[in-house]
Structures are given as structure tokens and as C-alpha cells.
Amino acid sequence: xxxxxxxxxxxxxxxxxxxxxxxxxxxxxxxxxxxxxxxxxxxxxxxxxxxxxxxxxxxxxxxxxxxxxxxxxxxxxxxxxxxxxxxxxxxxxxxxxxxxxxxxxxxxxxxxxxxxxxxxxxxxxxxxxxxxxxxxxxxxxxxxxxxxxxxxxxxxxxxxxxxxxxxxxxxxxxxxxxxxxxxxxxxxxxxxxxxxxxxxxxxxxxxxxxxxxxxxxxxxxxxxxxxxxxxxxxxxxxxxxxxxxxxxxxxxxxxxxxxxxxxxxxxxxxxxxxxxxxxxxxxxxxxxxxxxxxxxxxxxxxxxxxxxxxxxxxxxxxxxxxxxxxxxxxxxxxx
Amino acid sequence: xxxxxxxxxxxxxxxxxxxxxxxxxxxxxxxxxxxxxxxxxxxxxxxxxxxxxxxxxxxxxxxxxxxxxxxxxxxxxxxxxxxxxxxxxxxxxxxxxxxxxxxxxxxxxxxxxxxxxxxxxxxxxxxxxxxxxxxxxxxxxxxxxxxxxxxxxxxxxxxxxxxxxxxxxxxxxxxxxxxxxxxxxxxxxxxxxxxxxxxxxxxxxxxxxxxxxxxxxxxxxxxxxxxxxxx
Numbered sequence: 001x002x003x004x005x006x007x008x009x010x011x012x013x014x015x016x017x018x019x020x021x022x023x024x025x026x027x028x029x030x031x032x033x034x035x036x037x038x039x040x041x042x043x044x045x046x047x048x049x050x051x052x053x054x055x056x057x058x059x060x061x062x063x064x065x066x067x068x069x070x071x072x073x074x075x076x077x078x079x080x081x082x083x084x085x086x087x088x089x090x091x092x093x094x095x096x097x098x099x100x101x102x103x104x105x106x107x108x109x110x111x112x113x114x115x116x117x118x119x120x121x122x123x124x125x126x127x128x129x130x131x132x133x134x135x136x137x138x139x140x141x142x143x144x145x146x147x148x149x150x151x152x153x154x155x156x157x158x159x160x161x162x163x164x165x166x167x168x169x170x171x172x173x174x175x176x177x178x179x180x181x182x183x184x185x186x187x188x189x190x191x192x193x194x195x196x197x198x199x200x201x202x203x204x205x206x207x208x209x210x211x212x213x214x215x216x217x218x219x220x221x222x223x224x225x226x227x228x229x230x231x232x233x234x235x236x237x238x239x240x241x242x243x244x245x246x247x248x249x250x251x252x253x254x255x256x257x258x259x260x261x262x263x264x265x266x267x268x269x270x271x272x273x274x275x276x277x278x279x280x281x282x283x284x285x286x287x288x289x290x291x292x293x294x295x296x297x298x299x300x301x302x303x304x305x306x307x308x309x310x311x312x313x314x315x316x317x318x319x320x321x322x323x324x325x326x327x328x329x330x331x332x333x334x335x
Numbered sequence: 336x337x338x339x340x341x342x343x344x345x346x347x348x349x350x351x352x353x354x355x356x357x358x359x360x361x362x363x364x365x366x367x368x369x370x371x372x373x374x375x376x377x378x379x380x381x382x383x384x385x386x387x388x389x390x391x392x393x394x395x396x397x398x399x400x401x402x403x404x405x406x407x408x409x410x411x412x413x414x415x416x417x418x419x420x421x422x423x424x425x426x427x428x429x430x431x432x433x434x435x436x437x438x439x440x441x442x443x444x445x446x447x448x449x450x451x452x453x454x455x456x457x458x459x460x461x462x463x464x465x466x467x468x469x470x471x472x473x474x475x476x477x478x479x480x481x482x483x484x485x486x487x488x489x490x491x492x493x494x495x496x497x498x499x500x501x502x503x504x505x506x507x508x509x510x511x512x513x514x515x516x517x518x519x520x521x522x523x524x525x526x527x528x529x530x531x532x533x534x535x536x537x538x539x540x541x542x543x544x545x546x547x548x549x550x551x552x553x554x555x556x557x558x559x560x561x562x563x564x565x566x
Contacts, residue, residue, distance in 0.1 A: 096489070101537060123489050123496045126507045137489070141537045144493035148534060160537060179497030187495075187519055190532065194493060198534045206497055253500040 017154065017201065018173040020117035021089045022061040024334040025307075026202065026231045031300060032307030033328055034091065034204065034233055035059035035319050037083060039074035045082050048074070052086035054316040058323045059088075060331055061118055063204070063309070066093040070130025077111045084115060091175060092116055095124025100140035101149065101160050108150060112170030120175040120204070121146040143176060144198050150174050151199030174199060178232070179206040180217035182254035189220035195230070202231040204309040209248075210256040211298050218304045227304040234299040237311035238288035238318050241281070242266040264291065289318055293325035300326075336365040336456060337429045338463045339372060339449040341380060347425070348387050350446050354422040356396040359384075359448070360414065360436065362405035362428040369463055371449050372427030374401045380427065380448060397425075405432030411439055418443050471542030471549065477530065479521035484538075486514035492535040494518070 016023055025032045035055045040047040055062050064083060066076040080090035092111055094104060108119065123143045127135045141149065141160075149160045150172055157169040176195045180188050192203065208214045214234070221227060239245045242265040249257035268287035269280045292310075299305050308326075312318045323329055342350075351357060359381045367373025381397040388395040398421070402410045405428030414436075418424065423444040426433040430451040437445040453465035468485045475482060484490050488507040494515030498506030503516030522528045540546065 123491065126488055126498075128507050139490040140540065142489070142491040142493050143496070144491075144534055145537045149537070177497060182495070182497050182499045183501055183503050183513075184495075184499070184516055184519060191493075191495075194532055194534060197532075198493075253498045253504075253506040 018117040018171040020061065020171075020173045021334065022091065022118050023173040023201070025060045025332055028332065028334060030060075030307075030332050031328065032231070032233060033059045033323055033331065034061050034063060034307065034309045035316070036063040036065065036309070036311050036313060037079070037090075037316070038065050038068055038313055039076065039079040041071070041073050043074065048079050048082045049086050051316050052083045052088045055319055056086060056088045057331060058320045058329065059310065060307075061089040061091050063091045063093055063120060066095045066122070066124070067098060067130070068093075068125065070097065070125045070127045070132070070135075072131060077107060077114070077116065080111065080116050081114050089118065090116060091118035091120050093120045093122055094146065095122045096139050096142055096146055097124030097127060097137050100138050104141075104146065105149070105153065105159055108153065108172070109165075109170060112172065117171055118173045118175060119150060120177070121150065121200070122177055144194060147174055147176055147195060147198040147200045155199075173201050175202045175204065176200040177206070178203045179254050180208070180214050181206060181210060181256040185213075185217075189217060189224055189226070192221060192230075193224045193226055196226045200230055202233060202306070204233045205235040206254060207235045207237050207248075207311060208295065208299065209261050210258050211295065213256060214299070215302055218302050222304040227306070231306035232304055233307040233309040234302075234305050235309045235311060236292050236295045236299065236322075237313075238285070238292040238315065238322060239265055240288055240315065241284040242268070261291065285315075285318070289321050289325065292318075292322050296322070296326040296328070336368055336454070337431070337451060338369045338453050338455050338465075339366050339429050339451045340369075341371055341376070341427075341449055342447070344380075344383050344387055347380075347384060347446075347448055348391070351384065351388065351395050351423070351425070352393075354395055356398070356421050357423045357425050357446075358398050358400055358414075358418070358421045359425045359427060360405065360411075361399075361401040362426075362432050363401055363403040364405075366427065366429055366432075366449060369457070372429075372432075377401060377427055405429075406435050408435065408439055411436055415440065469543070470538070470540070471546070472539065474538075477535070478518050479525060479527070481514055481518045481521060483514045483518065486512075486517075491515060492538060 037051045064076040064080045067073055076092050080092045083090045121143045127133055127137050151174055152158050154169040154172045157165050159165060178192045245257055245262045245265045248255050249262055265287055268283045272279050272283055296308050310319055310322055359377050361372045361374055361377035377399050381399050385397055404410045418440055423446050424436060425446050425448050426436055427448045433445055433447045454467040455463050455465040458464045465485055470484050487494055488505050489496060495513055499513045499516055503513045505511035505513050522531055
């Protein structure tokens with residue numbers, strides 16, 4: 001789609017804010033599925049095309065991460081354009097770490113000109129985690145303010161400074177993140193409410209392994225009326241090994257992995273020779289996919305959950321098995 | 336106060352390379368209180384540098400001096416007369432002190448012995464913590480007296496982010512308490528948690544460093560300009 005047609009076909013349905021596929025799927029009441037593509041540490045497009053091919057038809061849209069974990073990669077917008085060329089709809093991630101309000105606004109205008117419609121607003125992992133720990137971070141605005149800024153650009157046709165955008169606001173479907181598990185836990189539903197007030201259309205949650213805690217979170221989210229205006233996509237992802245489960249349980253801030261899950265992953269290699277690495281890996285991965293499918297089935301039953309966000313970073317091959325196993329294929333095709 | 340710490344002796348030794356005689360000048364205010372550049376620290380550092388340079392076979396002669404406030408001209412002006420006997424001045428003042436000396440004594444090389452770290456205060460014996468970034472538009476009235484610009488690693492105005500770890504620690508470092516965790520707790524104690532539900536708009540950073548170099552002019556304190564009285 002070139003820039004001209006992107007503008008002309010921006011919002012054919014006046015009920016829709018952006019007309020993105022993800023928005024249409026959610027508006028039609030389907031249980032949505034999103035995935036994730038990490039751009040390469042390279043200038044070559046082939047890797048992206050390959051990853052897009054693995055997700056195409058399995059998900060309604062795919063997040064394109066923005067220098068995730070503060071490691072330099074191809075820009076999310078540039079990657080998103082390539083993904084779109086492959087017939088997969090991108091969700092452009094935008095972090096507040098790398099750009100100020102001028103750059104964010106100019107980038108989103110450029111993204112919209114290329115026909116990109118979904119955007120996910122994030123604070124961004126701190127640069128101390130990445131490969132340029134000596135970098136200066138920006139944090140001119142925070143993720144809440146970013147949501148509000150994009151909403152005002154879209155709905156009021158205004159830049160953050162209050163000046164009018166020539167030719168009106170860009171059609172955007174605005175996303176955010178929510179972590180049901182980080183401390184203080186009581187505050188998490190309230191913070192999501194705040195994002196709803198700021199103008200978020202959909203949120204994707206942190207990876208869920210503690211289903212009981214997620215149920216409690218969603219109960220409060222529904223009570224607060226958030227799901228009336230915001231589509232909540234539950235974050236799930238396949239574990240690759242028992243070691244990964246333990247690492248996520250013990251070392252990743254804001255992540256909760258119950259011991260039962262760790263034990264299940266550990267038990268997956270029972271009876272397999274310790275030296276048969278290939279067989280152990282295959283057993284772990286099969287168990288990881290199985291757990292993930294069960295989790296999708298569980299979150300589908302939780303009131304207020306509008307879809308799932310499947311995170312299989314550097315394991316995009318797993319997504320089809322997971323989505324198929326959860327009986328979520330074929331994905332709806334909407335006009 | 337302004338909190339600073341000394342540069343490593345090896346760094347200073349390198350800085351003094353080729354100098355024969357220098358004057359080490361301490362400051363009796365902030366950096367004295369945080370044990371980085373007061374009279375005592377000047378003495379200890381000067382001794383260390385004498386020894387270190389002697390071991391290298393090129394002993395630097397170091398005289399010591401202390402001024403009450405290195406950041407004000409009237410306190411440093413008395414140094415002027417003796418400066419011509421030194422190759423350089425090693426300032427144990429903060430960055431303001433170093434620049435005040437350099438500004439006043441433009442033909443003398445002024446070298447910094449400290450790294451100026453932050454505006455903060457002591458929280459335990461031997462521990463200093465950052466509290467203010469001088470953003471120029473204080474918002475402590477709406478954040479329960481805890482500054483997120485200084486104490487949140489991402490300077491969030493509507494935190495906390497999703498990286499708060501168990502017990503309210505920052506994802507960047509378990510030693511850093513999460514500012515927004517503390518703000519919510521504090522506002523709860525104050526019965527003001529509802530105020531945090533308001534979406535805080537983007538901050539106007541023009542009062543901060545981003546607005547360019549800052550300066551305050553108080554007309555009520557200015558001396559009358561004699562020209563104003565000329566006919």
C-alpha cells in the first residue's frame with residue numbers, strides 16, 4: 001500500500017478508529033491473537049520476511065519490538081513496513097526511552113503515511129540492560145502521556161503542543177502494556193484504569209504463568225469497567241526449558257512463575273538420557289507448547305479477556321502449533 | 336547539599352603529570368560535609384599525591400588551602416596573590432567551585448579533583464542519596480514529597496512501570512527503591528491516593544536544563560546601576 005492509498009482508505013468504517021485488522025477482529029467480537037517479531041541486529045530484510053511468513057495467518061497482528069531490552073536493532077517502523085509487505089499486520093512498539101515527543105510524533109506520522117495503524121506505547125527497558133549501557137535515555141514523556149498524546153493526535157487532530165496537524169489526525173489503534181504481577185499488586189488494576197482514561201484501546205499483559213493471580217487481576221479490571229472500553233489481551237508464551245522457567249521465576253523482575261510450572265517443565269525430561277540434549281530439548285519444547293495451549297484455554301474462560309498475545313521470541317515456529325492447538329485457526333478474514 | 340566524591344589517585348596523578356608545584360584548594364561547605372573536599376580531605380589527598388608522585392620519581396610539591404565557599408568570588412579572591420607560584424590549582428570543590436576559580440583566575444590552570452555527583456543528603460552514616468535534579472518546577476506537592484524525576488530510573492510521571500520487583504525495588508538495581516512504589520504508599524498514608532488517578536500531562540522541561548543554561552536575576556537584590564541616576 002503506498003502513502004496515497006493509505007490516506008484515502010484510512011477509516012472506511014466510521015465506527016472504527018483506525019480500521020486496522022486487529023481493531024476489526026476485536027470489534028467483531030472475535031477472540032484476538034497477536035504475536036511478536038523482534039527486528040534483526042542487521043540491515044537485511046530476509047530474516048523479517050521469514051519471521052513474518054511464520055506468523056502470517058496465525059495471528060491477527062504482530063508486535064514489532066522497539067530496540068527491545070535496550071539492544072539496538074532495526075527500527076520498529078521500518079521492520080513494520082516490511083512485515084506489512086508480507087501480508088502480516090504490524091503493531092509498532094514505541095518506547096519512551098529513545099525518543100522525545102518531537103521524534104515520536106514525526107515517526108507516527110511517517111508510520112501512518114506508510115499505512116501502519118497499530119501502535120503500542122511503552123516506557124521501554126532501561127538502557128542498563130542493553131548493549132549501550134552508557135547511552136543517555138530520554139523519557140521526555142512516559143507511556144501514559146504517550147497514549148494520551150497519540151489519542152489527541154488521532155481524535156483531536158492536535159500535536160502535543162496544541163497545534164493542529166495539517167489534514168487531521170492519523171488513524172491509530174492505540175495499545176499499551178499491563179503487568180498484573182508487579183508490586184504493588186493492588187495498584188495494577190488502577191494503573192490500567194489510568195491507561196484507559198488516558199485513551200488506550202487495547203492492552204497486552206506481561207507473560208502469565210500464575211493463572212490464579214491473573215484471574216484476581218481480571219476480576220478487578222472488569223469491576224473497574226475497564227473492559228468496556230479497552231480490549232485486554234492476555235500475554236502467554238511457551239517455555240523452552242526447565243532452566244528458562246527457573247530463570248523467569250527467580251531473576252526476571254515483575255514476573256511470577258509458580259513452582260508447579262517449573263516442576264512440570266523439569267518432569268518433561270524424565271526418563272530421557274541426560275546426554276541426549278536433542279531429545280531433552282524436544283521434550284521441553286513440546287511440554288512448553290502444551291502448557292501454553294492449556295493457558296490459552298484457561299484465559300479464554302476468564303471474563304474480560306478479549307484475546308491472547310503469544311510471545312515466542314526467537315521461536316516463531318512455535319506460534320502455529322500453539323494457535324492451532326488452542327483451536328484458534330483459521331483466523332478471521334474481515335473486509 | 337551538593338554531593339561529590341574524589342577522583343581516583345591514579346587519575347589525579349596523570350592529571351598532574353609535568354607539574355612541579357600545585358595548590359590544592361578545598362571548600363568548607365557542601366563537599367566538606369560529605370567528606371570529599373574539606374580541610375581534612377585536602378590534607379589526606381595532598382599527602383597521597385605527594386607519595387604517589389614521589390614513587391614515580393617526579394614528586395609534585397603540593398601546598399594546601401581551604402576557602403569557606405569556593406563558589407563565591409569574595410571567598411576565593413584572597414587566593415589571587417599567591418597563585419603565580421603554582422603550575423596549577425587542584426580544586427577539591429564541586430563543579431561550581433572549579434568553574435568559579437577558573438573564571439576568576441583565567442591565566443591559571445584549574446584542575447578538578449572531585450566528581451560532582453548530585454544534589455542530595457546523607458541517609459545513613461557514610462551514605463548519601465540523590466534527591467533533586469533541579470528541574471526548575473517542583474512537583475513534590477503532587478507526589479507525596481518524593482521526587483519521581485530524580486528517584487524513578489525512567490523519570491515517569493505516571494508510574495510505576497511494570498518492572499517493579501518484589502518489595503518495591505527498581506528493575507534497574509535491587510539497591511534502588513522504586514520511587515512510584517513509595518509515592519503510592521505515601522499518598523495512601525496521606526489518604527490522597529485518588530489524586531494519583533489523574534493522568535499527569537507531559538512535563539514542561541523548559542525550566543530544566545533543556546531550556547538552555549539557567550540563570551536567576553533578582554531585581555530586588557541588584558545594586559542600582561549608576562547610569563540610572565545620570566541626567
